[in-house]
Amino acid sequence: MPDSLVIKNLNASIGERPILKDFSLTVPKGEVHAIMGPNGTGKSTLSKVLAGHPDYSVQSGSALLDGEEILGLEPDVVARAGLFLAFQYPSEIPGVTIANFIRAAIVARQAKGAPFDAKAYYTELYAKMDALKMDRKFTARFVNEGFSGGEKKRCEILQLLMIKPKYAVLDETDSGLDIDALRIVSEGVNRMRGPDTGFLVITHYQRLLEYIIPDRVHIMWDGRIVHSGGKELAIELEAKGYDWVKTELASA
């Protein structure tokens, strides 16, 4: 499928420990898919493996982004191919301002030697910061340094909105957010929804999915998807709890 992120029979490990076990999932462009599952089931590993984190090794399988294999590529190559990862715990980058950081990401996507339009860049940056209710003074602040949990996540979504990837993986974006921040962050994501972008929303709780309504919900257990359904699956899971997954879905 050319207009999809297709993950097939992916097996990956950290050190000797296998984490993803024949993991398969397809996210078509224009759709929002949610992955839910208990801690330690491999959700974050999935996002890191897709993004090309050097600590994980892939044994077999494939991940095709619009038909292009992204497994085994360097992290920046994966990103420029069109995958964006919003981190659960974004790094603090002392001394590097948000403005310079995002600028470097934009410049990396330009043709070599192409002029950088600083005026257009700041116009767009400020508009998106306004939408995320971020003070414009943040442009001069160092990336994530001294940010609250909510500010870090807003900063992730700001990058998402500026970079405009083909596919975005949001890893536990709701963690550490109060309701106001959750609403603002969700609005940012919803504004980007459309035929050009596919979303994979990883979350432990159903709460986020009240704001970002998914097209499909997948339940992950022990390194693979064990059950898929519509948006109502998130509510069912919330009601029945992860024991239900363990006793009924995982053994099925």
Place this chain on the structure above:
Amino acid sequence: MNVVASAPAGVLDVALQSAETTQFRAQDWFAVLRQQGWHTFQSLPMPTRDDEKWRFSDARSLSLDGYAPAPEPTEALAAALIARSHFVARPASLIVHVDGHCVLRPALSPELTAQGVRFETLTDALRHHPALLQEHLLKHGAGLGGAKFLALHQAWLRAGYVLFVPKGVEIRQPFVSVNWTSTDGAAVFPHALIIAGEHATVSIQDYHLGATADARALAISACDIHTGTGAKVSRLAVQGWGSRTQSFQVDNTCGGRDALITSVNAAVGSRRARLENTVRIDGPGADVRLYGISVATGEQEFDQRTLQIHTAGQAKSDLLFKNALLGKARTIFSGLIKVAPDAQRTDAYQTNRNLLLSPDAEADSLPGLEIEANDVKCSHGATTGQVDENELFYLRTRGIPLEVAQELLAQGFLEEVIAKVEDEEGAEALRGMLSAKFHQV
């Protein structure tokens, strides 16, 4: 035909040094000072690897042969270099030297002149303010190993400036001095004497640059800062000589009572550059902040030796030196905090951080404390490491290529010191010079 090589008429030539000194007959004490410098230079041995003060330095490759005072530059060259000296759009005043010759004499606004401010070439100041110079010029020696080099500086002392700001005068705009080397093998001895009176406020930027990127020169510079009670002095010194230059720099800073001194020493140029910076805390309540920053590339060696001496109590000194290293570059940081028995309630800190961006780079760190008072807060620390893998991954997931990401992280690492430069134009000039080092092959 046999050609017998004669000794070059260089910087080690006694007749040449003596001839130049006779030009200062009218300022007898100064001629004597130069002559004393020459004798001291002759009497001291070249440092060796075994000398504790030269530990880790590549002392074996030290050589003073093949350098000579250079003739005055052509008018065209002088004009071209003056045009490249405008790091600050509206300085309080600008002075430019090329190969040790002043090509732009500093002008002062009538207001500053009326307030008693003086910013003059060293030779003008010798004529106009001999008493001031006699009191302050080279009052402190080089206690950190560079005595022979400072003696040679003294023997050839001629280029440089004197900045005097009288009591109570506050000047916001920075004074700027730019020293260029242009002639191959030029020997230059730039001197800076900064005297801030009681409650005076002044800032100065010193740029030491090569007219060409690979200029070969010998540069032995010195800077003395004297502060009266409550004076505020801020200095940015950028060592950006050409890449085949040997640089020695001996700075002495005296913190008077309640004085606030901020000093940033940046290193980007030269093949080898040694900085010796001694801070003397003579007055209670003084606050001296000493910062260092460098990007060392290729086979550069940056050798940084510092000493914070507290003789007065209830005063503070804070030191932070940060180096980023690429290629086969080496940095040496050796710092000592000395607190005298009477200097109670001293706050003294010293931190050296080195970022290795290449497996072949090497950073040595020798922090030290000698504390004889019992009621003090002192600490020192040194770290050497590589870029943080998590930070690197984070940047790369935004599509930023590895080299660019490393450079961004290194610049971020350095930014902490750049931020200490109060003048935004000076900070931007420094940022540009540091950044350019990442793009040299």
